[in-house]
Amino acid sequence: MELIDGNKIAATIIAELKAEVATSTGRKPCIALVRVGDDPASVSYVTKKEKACAEIGITSRLIFPAVTISQDELFATIDQLNTDDTVDGILVQSPLPKHINEIAVFRRIAAHKDVDGFHTMNLGKLAQEDDTGFVACTPAGIMELLQRSGVNLTGKHVVVLGRSLIVGKPAGLLALQRKPWANATVTICHSQTTNLAAITKQADILIAAIGKAEFVTADMVKPGAVVIDVGVNRVPDDTKKSGFRLTGDVHFPTVSPSVSKITPVPGGVGPMTVAMLMKNTVKAYRQNLASTTA
Template identity: 55%
Template sequence: MQLLDGKNTAQTILNELKLGVAQRAAAGKKIPHLAAILVGNNGASQTYVNSKVKTCNQIGFISTLIQYEEDISEVKLLEKIEELNEDYSVDGILVQLPLPAHISEKKVIEAIAVQKDVDGFHPENMGRLIMGEEEAFIPATPYGIMLLLEHYNIQTKGKHAVVLGRSHIVGRPMSILLSNNTQPGNCTVTVCHSKTQNLKDVCLQADIIVAAIGQPEFLKADMVKEGAVVIDVGITRLPDASKKSGYRLVGDVDFANVAPKCSYITPVPGGVGPMTIAALMKNTYKSCTQKD
């Protein structure tokens, strides 16, 4: 069993981006600029946004963090997005999800200019992803997973990949990327969800499993065949009195029991999470260079 170390792999990618930014600065070219919008006081969202801003600063990107109270109107938020769309200095716009119930996530996602949609959630970018177009911005988590598979030279051609979860953020785009005529890619893909019958039997057929179902330690050892590659997208805080923090972080995979059966597996934390941020930075850099 080998760990797919997302932390070190992400750092390699960030180092490359940092060098690229330094070269652009030396040549008098535009520096990538990411604008992040955070609504409300959700602790997890604040942590995610802060880590993205911190990463921007580490690699020489310009970052702007815009924070609003929970009760901001949908109209005001959409007006701000339009202002950022019109601002040439801004290359990437991300609005941290989830949003308060009175704001339509669909309207917000569709309001972001396609060429600045570095989260890759806009319907047009989704369409471009399906068509396999290079200019598409790929959602950061699936993109990060593909970069991780590429870094470790995981052979995916002809393999059976099972994706647990069908969200537009992870599951659906992941299934498309794995089935594309690329490397990594060229998998036969099965997408499973809450209505899937005989889920255990389906998983046991998988050479590659991507667990993005949002249920802690859902994937058990008796659902995984020997030698499988397992990618754990989930992250949940479980109470743990033995920890100083009072909790421990677990993924969607029962890691302790599943890992011994795997050829490769991602840890939680330190697997998919850092790769997601690295992929977001790559999208922002790409958006900036498209203006050259």
């Protein structure tokens, strides 16, 4: 069994982007990070993104409105960023307060600045294999993990557990693409799938993004399969100072001995999500410069 080290691969991507940005003349890439309220998880995620920006040389513009901000007020903030030519990418950290419609917020961000890859136009471009669009960071990171670990999907059966717009659906579309390292046969499973274990056991590559702690057990995985665990779940653990431990959607102790490659939690897919956000931001910067000089 080989452990796929997401920290190591993400660090390589960050170093590549740092070298690319260092060659830029004039202003540096800029991303606006919008965090509504002070949710502890959101604070942590935005801080990680801010640190990655600083390491690469990307300017991060931090906007932290109060949790009481109205949807219209948040739209006005986004509209202002949409028309600011010095801002290349916009990220609105989720989850948002219940009085704000997340999908409406994602659609409000200009598609060419949507470095999270959630806009309707970018999802459409992904389906059409149009590389000018932006791919959601977690599934893009999964594909990078696989490729940089020497896992070629061509002709393989990829089973995705989960059908979210953030992970499951785009991951399936990426694996299906007519491109090197893709060209897979894809099955997407979800909460209404019958005979689930019979399907997951057919997978050459299993992507678990179902949001249930240690849901995937050894009897659901084919020996020699590659397992990508996207889940991040907090499980009570009295032996930890925090009172909990982080675990994925895969029961690592029983699944890992029989597979060929597997990602850990933490340290697998998570670091790749931030790295791919940075990669999307540099891409948006390049496209922005090209459009303003054309």
